[in-house]
Amino acid sequence: MRRREFIVLIAGTAVWPLASRAQPQSKIPRIGIIDDAPIWEHFRRSLRDRGHVEGQTIAFEYRTAQGEPARLADAAADLARLPVDVIATFGTPASRAAKAATTTIPIVAISIGDPVRAGLVASLARPGGNVTGNTILGPDLSPKRLQLLKEVIPFVARVAFLWNPDNASNVAILEELQAAVFKLDMKLISVPVRSLADFDSALPDMVQQHPDAMLMTNDPFQQIHIARIIEFLAKNATARVCRTCFDAALHMCTRFCREPSRRIFPWSSP
Numbered sequence: 001m002r003r004r005e006f007i008v009l010i011a012g013t014a015v016w017p018l019a020s021r022a023q024p025q026s027k028i029p030r031i032g033i034i035d036d037a038p039i040w041e042h043f044r045r046s047l048r049d050r051g052h053v054e055g056q057t058i059a060f061e062y063r064t065a066q067g068e069p070a071r072l073a074d075a076a077a078d079l080a081r082l083p084v085d086v087i088a089t090f091g092t093p094a095s096r097a098a099k100a101a102t103t104t105i106p107i108v109a110i111s112i113g114d115p116v117r118a119g120l121v122a123s124l125a126r127p128g129g130n131v132t133g134n135t136i137l138g139p140d141l142s143p144k145r146l147q148l149l150k151e152v153i154p155f156v157a158r159v160a161f162l163w164n165p166d167n168a169s170n171v172a173i174l175e176e177l178q179a180a181v182f183k184l185d186m187k188l189i190s191v192p193v194r195s196l197a198d199f200d201s202a203l204p205d206m207v208q209q210h211p212d213a214m215l216m217t218n219d220p221f222q223q224i225h226i227a228r229i230i231e232f233l234a235k236n237a238t239a240r241v242c243r244t245c246f247d248a249a250l251h252m253c254t255r256f257c258r259e260p261s262r263r264i265f266p267w268s269s270p
Contacts (some may be wrong), residue, residue, distance in 0.1 A: 005093040030059045032079035033069060034094045035220060043088065043110070067168050067221025068195070069083035069093060089133075091220040092118045092169040099131055109133030110220055113169025136218070142173045143180035149213055150184055160189040160211035162202075162229070164219040173217060193222060203229070207236045 033040055044054070052058045061084050063075035076097040079087050086106045089095040095109035099120055109120060112135045121127035124135075150156055161177055163170040174190065181188045191206045191214075193199055206214070214233070216222065222229070 010190045026060050028057065029086070030061055030082070030084040030100060032061045032063065032071065032082070032084035034063050034075045034079070034087070034089055034098070035065050035224070036062045037090070037220075037224070039090060040088075046252065065094070065097075067091075067093065067219075067224050069097075072097035073100065080105055091218065092120075092167050093164070094220060095120055095133070096168065099129070103130055105130065105147075107133070109129045109199070111136050113167075113217070115170050117172045118168040142176040145215070146177060146180050146184060146186070149215070150186065152214060156186065156212040158187045158189060158209070158211045158213075160191050160206050160214040161260070162191045162193060162206075162216050162222060164194050164217075164221055166194045167217070167219050170217055170219055177215070197234075199225065199228060203232050203236075 044060075047058060048054075054060060061079060061082060063078050065071035065075040072094050076087065076094070076230065079098075080102040083102075083105055086108060087098045087102070088108045089098050089109065090110045092112055095112060095115075096118060098107045098109075106132055109115065109131055110122065110133055110146065112118065112133060115121045115127075115131070115133070115135050116123060120131050121129065146159065149159065161174065161180070163174055177188055189206060189209050189211050191202050193202045216229070
């Protein structure tokens with residue numbers, strides 16, 4: 001099969017091809033999912049729209065990690081040992097854990113900030129390996145989001161950025177934001193949170209620095225605890241929240257990634 005050498009841009013997402021397809025199988029294909037969450041319902045619904053019924057033409061295997069690095073590695077390794085036919089991941093940390101767990105099982109990575117910087121693929125046009133999926137171009141668009149925030153709220157001068165040091169895409173976004181704030185005459189307040197314990201000190205410390213606004217990413221660990229973050233901000237109304245990835249965009253990411261997973265499996269329309 002000739003590899004497709006292209007990048008498809010849809011609603012701010014880029015999709016890179018998989019180097020090769022899995023071999024035909026007679027059994028029901030199984031998809032492994034790490035940290036099942038509401039966002040995966042879009043993925044499942046998209047497959048149902050194409051006629052694939054759970055338990056009949058497709059099966060899911062779920063493992064829980066709560067976005068924690070050590071547990072992500074265990075969850076990915078467990079799925080690889082089963083094995084499943086494909087592992088579907090959301091966000092950079094889970095995708096890197098899956099890549100570390102297997103070099104043979106296809107991985108469909110959804111909503112990746114920068115797959116090249118994260119070490120998931122060699123390049124978008126020629127990824128190599130066993131990883132396919134889409135990217136939200138997070139680091140490249142971050143300065144634009146900061147500029148948009150300034151245009152919408154002109155008085156903004158101090159912006160807090162809630163990020164996860166264990167997420168390679170978040171690290172890249174931080175670097176881009178640090179370069180952009182000088183041009184916009186703004187100050188960036190770094191708020192690193194990689195564990196539950198970090199929330200207890202990071203958020204109060206952020207408030208003490210009096211930010212005018214706060215930027216967030218779609219980091220899976222922090223999104224799992226989004227209710228806690230919003231509750232804190234509501235009680236300490238010192239910042240306006242600007243999430244860098246909206247639910248509508250994530251919906252499109254997960255729906256679009258049904259196609260890579262369908263191409264990996266030897267499925268035909270019922």
